[in-house]
Amino acid sequence: MKTELPRHDGLEVERLAGVFRNTTQAYKHLFFRAILACIVKGARDVVPYADLLPEMAEAAWWPARRYRLSIGNLGVDDKITQFLDEIGNDPDEVFTVRRVRSAARAQLGKQKSRGVLRYVPQRFLQPWLEGAYGDIGDAQFDRFVKDYSLRLMIARALPYGITPAGDGIQLNEAWRDYILANLPIVSGWADFEWLSWVQSRNPNVPVTMEKLGPPSERSSLELQHAFFRAAHPLERPVCIYTGGSIAPGSLSLDHFLPRSFVGHDRIWNLVPMAKGPNSSKGARLPKPAFVDALAELHHGIIVALDPVGSSQWQRFGEEYAGDLRIAPEDLKDRDRLVEAYHGTVGPMLAIAARMGFPAGWP
Secondary structure: OOOOOOOEOOEOHHHHHOOOOOOOOOHHHHHHHHHHHHHHOOOOOEEEHHHHHHHHHHHHHHHHHHOOOOOOOOOOOOHHHHHHHHHOOOOOOOOOHHHHHHHHHOOHHHHHHHOOOOOHHHHOOHHHHOOOOOOOOHHHHHHHHHHHHHHHHHHOOOOEEEOOOOOEEEEOHHHHHHHHHOHHHHHHHHHHHHHHHHHHHOOOOOOOHHHHOOOOOOOOOHHHHHHHHHHOOOOOOEOOOOOOEOOHHHEEEEEOOOHHHHOOOOHHHEEEEEHHHHHHHOOOOEOOOHHHHHHHHHHHHHHHOOOOOOOOHHHHHHHHHHHHOOOHHHOOOHHHHHHHHHHHHHHHHHHHHHHOOOOOEO
16 A cells, blocks of 8 residues: 655645656666665765765665666666676675675766766756746756755755755755654655556566565575475485485575575475585576476475375475465376476576576576
8 A cells, every 4th residue: 555645834745755756767766765764874964975875776786686676777878787787796696785885885986977876866856846947958957956956955845955066965954854753654655666666667576575675584494494304304305406415414495496586485496405506506597407306306295295194284285286376186196296387487487587587507
């Protein structure tokens, strides 16, 4: 449900409520999220672009690079994608927030002059400045905002003005206090607008808030480990990628489809794997030929854990049947289970590859 922003005497909150209307690019979303983050961290007056740029990078990096969602404009002058390319790629999913922010900060001069900060500080203020300027082009509007936004900040109740040196923004105290007083509502509204925008750009993939920020603490996979151990308590599991047995001390569970793509730990997508190869796989996609091996592995587990006598079965049996869209009574039918895996995992591999996840591993 969309959040409504609280009204405030003296502030044209409806201008803020409409700032993302008909937005075709992500710059305004990223810039406002950066402003919110700086205010939450204690910014009171001047916020340098040196502080805003790392926040913009953090807001853009995770959906675009970790989860491979489209937030660029698909054009030849896609400043957001170019900005993220400068930070680097991360197929092994090892980049930290600190690393992303540090790499972004090193680009400050470039991003101010010809990158993601070139236009958005001026264009974000456009709704509040309607009628304050004549019929002028974009370049003249940018110059107008840089020259006059501080003078108009109080008269027009702008959220901020551009500093005289052009190296940051000066917050309007009334707007800063409004945001702090209504922070959960304003943040929720900004999240909804950002989520809706990203979802509109990625119609074939479910977008959640988890995919729009740094990964949260992952839940333990102990129950899943116990499930696999119960299936073959006296045997070493076999790696579907190498065919070799996995020593007990080296066992980990791999997400066949990367977790950054599926966003879950459902049992049907997990396979036993040695810790070393698992680390090297990262967010890479297995070759489609491995879908058969994935299905065969799980068929063996399902057969070993007879639903009638297994306490582990109830939770995970529902995940198999519901997610793979196969009747519970057909789970032990090898051919039907293999068919269900191909019908579910095959298309997801294709979608993930189109989104930019590295394919063809190992």
